Amino acid sequence: MVARVNTVAFQGIEVLGIDVQVQMSGGIVAFTVVGLPDKAVGESRERVRASLHALGLALPAKRITVNLAPADVLKEGSHFDLPIALALLTVMGVLPDVEMARYVALGELALDGALSPVAGVLPAAIDALARDRGLICPEPCGGEAAWAGPGLDVLAPPTLLALINHFKGSQVLTPPRPRVQEAEALAPDLRDVKGNETAKRALEVAAAGSHNLLMIGPPGSGKSMLAARLPGLLPPLDPAEALEVSMIHSVGGLLEGGKLLRQRPYRAPHQSASLPALVGGGSRAKPGEISLAHQGVLFLDELPEFPRPLLEALRQPLETGKAVVSRANHHVTYPARVQLVAAMNPCRCGHLDDASLACARAPKCAADYQSKISGPLFDRIDLHIDVPAVSPADLSLPPPAEGSAEVAARVAVARAIQAERYAALAPAGRAPPRTNAEADGELLERVAGPDAAGRTLLTEAAERLKLSARGYHRVMRVARTLADLDGVDGVRRRHVAEGLSYRRIAPGR
Ligand SMILES: Nc1ncnc2c1ncn2[C@@H]1O[C@H](COP(=O)(O)OP(=O)(O)OP(=O)(O)O)[C@@H](O)[C@H]1O
Numbered sequence: 176m177v178a179r180v181n182t183v184a185f186q187g188i189e190v191l192g193i194d195v196q197v198q199m200s201g202g203i204v205a206f207t208v209v210g211l212p213d214k215a216v217g218e219s220r221e222r223v224r225a226s227l228h229a230l231g232l233a234l235p236a237k238r239i240t241v242n243l244a245p246a247d248v249l250k251e252g253s254h255f256d257l258p259i260a261l262a263l264l265t266v267m268g269v270l271p272d273v274e275m276a277r278y279v280a281l282g283e284l285a286l287d288g289a290l291s292p293v294a295g296v297l298p299a300a301i302d303a304l305a306r307d308r309g310l311i312c313p314e315p316c317g318g319e320a321a322w323a324g325p326g327l328d329v330l331a332p333p334t335l336l337a338l339i340n341h342f343k344g345s346q347v348l349t350p351p352r353p354r355v356q357e358a359e360a361l362a363p364d365l366r367d368v369k370g371n372e373t374a375k376r377a378l379e380v381a382a383a384g385s386h387n388l389l390m391i392g393p394p395g396s397g398k399s400m401l402a403a404r405l406p407g408l409l410p411p412l413d414p415a416e417a418l419e420v421s422m423i424h425s426v427g428g429l430l431e432g433g434k435l436l437r438q439r440p441y442r443a444p445h446q447s448a449s450l451p452a453l454v455g456g457g458s459r460a461k462p463g464e465i466s467l468a469h470q471g472v473l474f475l476d477e478l479p480e481f482p483r484p485l486l487e488a489l490r491q492p493l494e495t496g497k498a499v500v501s502r503a504n505h506h507v508t509y510p511a512r513v514q515l516v517a518a519m520n521p522c523r524c525g526h527l528d529d530a531s532l533a534c535a536r537a538p539k540c541a542a543d544y545q546s547k548i549s550g551p552l553f554d555r556i557d558l559h560i561d562v563p564a565v566s567p568a569d570l571s572l573p574p575p576a577e578g579s580a581e582v583a584a585r586v587a588v589a590r591a592i593q594a595e596r597y598a599a600l601a602p603a604g605r606a607p608p609r610t611n612a613e614a615d616g617e618l619l620e621r622v623a624g625p626d627a628a629g630r631t632l633l634t635e636a637a638e639r640l641k642l643s644a645r646g647y648h649r650v651m652r653v654a655r656t657l658a659d660l661d662g663v664d665g666v667r668r669r670h671v672a673e674g675l676s677y678r679r680i681a682p683g684r
């Protein structure tokens with residue numbers, strides 16, 4: 176006899192249906208799992224055996240074969256424990272065959288039969304609803320499964336025993352309720368930053384249009400401080416974005432307590448991060464920092480300290496908004512539409528502009544230090560700003576009147592203007608851009624084409640500054656954001672001029 180239970184495998188955030196088949200037959204007593212299982216899946220045999228033992232059931236002394244079909248897809252992760260156990264219980268006659276066919280199951284088993292949380296419940300739930308099936312998942316993941324919609328039948332038992340009792344009718348599992356992460360109440364405020372007005376303005380522009388930003392300045396001038404205040408300026412995710420971002424975090428196993436994310440992600444990986452940790456992949460396919468920061472901020476502090484191959488690997492995702500990870504026999508794509516914020520010192524000692532503090536090697540060391548950032552990466556950054564040291568006089572001033580709340584309000588208005596504009600203009604059938612940073616090609620020309628005076632300025636400056644075609648378009652996008660912050664329809668000369676002021680010539684060149 177063969178029993179079947181539905182489960183899933185993940186390729187990026189795409190869900191593939193997997194059929195868990197269990198056959199019990201005569202012959203030499205054995206328990207084998209076939210169908211390209213990775214080590215975690217292979218080990219599930221021991222956890223399943225122990226969980227059944229905890230229920231007071233012994234595996235029949237027969238030849239048991241578990242097949243995970245289709246056989247050519249690599250099965251990764253620990254979520255195959257539950258479907259394998261359910262298929263075994265079905266073939267043993269403990270669970271009803273017909274009921275099982277209506278569900279997709281995923282979960283990890285502890286040795287005592289408790290169900291432990293697993294990655295990917297949210298995309299699995301959305302897929303199950305689309306296929307008109309219910310979902311069985313561990314209790315801690317119930318909150319995220321419930322987000323798929325009220326039409327989804329979710330069973331989120333704490334233990335295998337509770338599930339069996341539910342199917343036998345002796346215990347009723349209450350449907351889980353959707354849960355959302357609370358916003359952090361104590362995010363740092365922009366009011367703490369004294370002086371540095373240009374940098375604060377640039378931070379506001381970056382937040383409004385989701386532009387990439389590079390801050391260059393001496394040690395202790397407030398670069399890390401400014402970057403930490405960016406999340407406080409960004410509006411929360413809208414419902415569609417929240418689902419999209421939470422799916423990636425779910426597949427990465429990072430959705431705490433099964434709660435949906437509402438705040439924009441802010442990821443600040445350390446310089447020692449590995450390539451798979453940053454762009455995704457590794458022995459088990461997982462989204463990297465750049466995908467976990469999707470629709471939010473990726474902050475790279477001390478940019479030149481990151482190894483060069485790591486920075487170069489960011490070039491493609493920054494341009495396309497997708498991170499492509501090569502696997503043994505296929506490619507996996509994760510969304511990676513991020514706002515890159517980076518901070519660096521101008522040279523190794525950091526005091527290039529102050530002869531009294533600079534080391535003996537200045538200015539030569541600056542060229543060496545800054546050339547660690549390649550031209551193409553530099554070109555992808557819309558706003559380059561100098562963050563000079565704050566004077567003691569500025570530091571002794573009372574806190575500025577304007578804080579994060581006031582700036583965030585202006586950013587929210589500018590973002591709403593952009594979302595409305597692009598929703599009306601984007602071609603049918605394609606997801607419209609949400610911010611100016613995403614606008615491209617003909618659409619960009621239509622919305623961000625400056626007036627005659629602005630056009631002349633842009634052309635002349637582009638020639639003088641030797642802007643690349645990408646640089647030219649990035650100035651147009653920033654100018655569009657400046658016009659949106661101003662609340663005017665057309666891009667004027669003053670917007671182009673300010674946009675150009677944020678564009679420095681690549682350092683060390
Ligand atoms: N503009 C400012 N207003 C108030 N305090 C500031 C300002 N700039 C820096 N500070 C103080 O200096 C500390 C260090 O700032 P921060 O870490 O942001 O410097 P940094 O520019 O990132 O330096 P590094 O290049 O060494 O990383 C802050 O925690 C804060 O106490």
Ligand SMILES: [Mg+2]
Pocket residue numbers: 398399400476477518
């Ligand atoms: Mg710093």
